[in-house]
Amino acid sequence: MTLYGTVHAGLIVVFSAWAFFRLRREEVPPLDILRGAAAALWGALIGAGAVAWVGRLATGRKAGLADVFSFSGGSGLGALLGASAAAALACRWMEWDWRWIFDLVCVPVPLAQAIGRLACHHAHCCYGRPTGSWLAMVLPDAHGHVLSRYPTQLLSAGANLVIFGVLLWLAAQRRRRGGSWPFQGFLYVAFLGLYAVKRFSIEFLRATDPAILGPINWPQLVCLGILGGVGTAVLLGFRNAR
Numbered sequence: 001m002t003l004y005g006t007v008h009a010g011l012i013v014v015f016s017a018w019a020f021f022r023l024r025r026e027e028v029p030p031l032d033i034l035r036g037a038a039a040a041l042w043g044a045l046i047g048a049g050a051v052a053w054v055g056r057l058a059t060g061r062k063a064g065l066a067d068v069f070s071f072s073g074g075s076g077l078g079a080l081l082g083a084s085a086a087a088a089l090a091c092r093w094m095e096w097d098w099r100w101i102f103d104l105v106c107v108p109v110p111l112a113q114a115i116g117r118l119a120c121h122h123a124h125c126c127y128g129r130p131t132g133s134w135l136a137m138v139l140p141d142a143h144g145h146v147l148s149r150y151p152t153q154l155l156s157a158g159a160n161l162v163i164f165g166v167l168l169w170l171a172a173q174r175r176r177r178g179g180s181w182p183f184q185g186f187l188y189v190a191f192l193g194l195y196a197v198k199r200f201s202i203e204f205l206r207a208t209d210p211a212i213l214g215p216i217n218w219p220q221l222v223c224l225g226i227l228g229g230v231g232t233a234v235l236l237g238f239r240n241a242r
Helices: 003-025 030-058 065-069 076-093 098-105 109-123 152-177 186-203 218-241
Strands: 137-140 146-149 211-213
Touching: 003 030, 003 098, 003 109, 030 076, 030 218, 076 098, 076 109, 076 218, 098 186, 109 152, 109 186, 152 186, 186 218, 211 218
Parallel strands: none
Antiparallel strands: 137 146
């Protein structure tokens, strides 16, 4: 297994262990946790392939239906959305409030994503556009072409760490005040919104996805869809909390 694969496999194990003990502290049965984890894993794998497949079709690249299940060259956005959708369905099936569950386990996700981006930096994937900017570093792309380019993997890792810090601060504020979130799912919605803004912005510096709608590429369209969902969730959450 490559370092890239080893890092991501390790992140899954560490996050799963953290989520397991966090949920057990709230007395969620172990079997329910394992069912939810299995659903999230399969959702992530299929979501990663499906979003990448649609993206290839949208940009006129060759893509067969079997690519959805290839589990290689997948989309991180798709993995996040697929895991969330599958875990939410599993929670509903097991009669748990998925919003409450997601608030409990979402805090370390951006930390895991930050470490994963360091693996991307080592593997030279998700590379940046050539530039003469002061941000530039001399780096290779996935084909070994060395140029002065935006270090998008490192910028993304740093932004993910900022998001992790914001979520930690929000969680600390809640504990300090001894209160509850404005609505169930608030912390997870905050994470999704911050992540979508970060990914949308970084895409302007990346060189891996062609534009399909003006300057906007496929991952950015997905981010806009996420932000639309986040805005709707916030409005509904505050309205129902009244």
